[in-house]
Amino acid sequence: MLDALGDALVAFSSGITVVPPRVAVRVPDAGLLGSMPGYVPGVALEVKLVSVFPGNHHRGLPSHQGLIALFDEGDGAPLAVMDGTYITAIRTGGTAAVATRALAREDARVLAILGAGVQGASHLETFPRVRDFDEIRIASRDAGKAARLASRYPRARVASSFEDAVRGADVVACCTDAREPVVRREWLKAGTHVSSVGGTFGPEIDPEIMSAARVFVEWRGAATNAPPAGAYELQGMDADKLTEVGEVLAGTRPGRTSEDEVTVYKSTGHAVEDAATARLVYDRARAEGVGASLPL
Incomplete structure (x- = not known):
């Protein structure tokens, strides 16, 4: 999956994909419903509908829930509808891990995960695949959730x-x-x-960090589009000073340039990530004969 996500970011930065900015309907004081269509040639033509309702934590439901529909890129015929909740979770942590593989120091040994929800778990699953961490610290406003997440990994502890x-x-x-x-x-x-990867409803990173660091993104539009398509932390920044992770992976722009440099990967989520991951799920389902076929 990580390689497929990396390839999708490279495809986007090369200009061969078609991905309009995300649009969303807001439900006052509750959440939003977003639409994320995308086309990655040779990979997938898809659209994701995703709801983000932070209060769901108190209902025992995921904050992010969604559906992904795949279409045949040759004739537009619908191919599949699949649950987008898990795909969104794992592709978000997976893409962040791809960025970390490209940008973190090679000798990185201590990982801090802030947040112990779905994305905390996703990052705990994916980040140790790109660096050999000796210590993983997990912090959350809910100490019980942090302890449960830390118990999944022998090198993890609660901060x-x-x-x-x-x-x-x-x-x-x-x-x-x-x-x-x-x-x-x-x-x-x-x-x-x-x-x-957070910050759907506000900035997650200190502005002083954003000013001092070299900043990497999935797409420069995260600075030129208002949230929820763009990122709060990137509003007002010069998009030309941002580097897309796909450019680093393709070797067209540099990543980390010194051992002391602070680097930031600011994610908004991107449809090419859904396309790449949904294609893997669809191909695996077809190969293993799982899922239900329905006449339309």
Whole structure:
């Protein structure tokens, strides 16, 4: 999956994909329903409908729920409808891991995961695949959730606070639904890589970090489009100063340039990630004969 996600980012940055900005309908004081269509030639023609309702944590439901529909890129015929909740979770952590593989120091050994929900679990699954972490610190506003997540991995432990988790870490993965920054510039040591996939309803990263770091994105449109298509942290930034991860993977623009450089990967999620992951799921389902066929 990580290689497929990397290939999708390269395809996007090369200009061969067709992906309009995400649009969303907001439900006041509750959440939003977003539409994310995309076309990656030779991979998938798809659309995802995804709802983001942060209050679902109190209902025992995921905050992100969705459906993905695949279509034949030759004749437009519908091919499949699949659950988008798990795909969204694992492709988000997976793409962040791809960025970390490209941008974090090779000697990174301490990982801090901020947030112990669905994305915290996704990052715990994917990040150890790209670096050999000796220690993983998990911090959450819910200590019980942090403890349950840490119990899944022998090298993981619960940190007492976000600051406790971040200080001294080589890689910091922000996976929260915070409305204000959860990581501060003064907590970071030189050479840290910061990954942020949260911030649907507000900034997750301190503005001082965004100003001091080299910033990497899935697409520069995250700075020129308002949320939820764009990222809160990127509003007002010069899009030309941002680097797409696909450009780093393709070798057309540099990634990390020094051991002391602080790098930031700011994600908004992108339809090419859904396309790449949904194609893997569809092909696997067809190969194993699972799923239900319905006449239309």
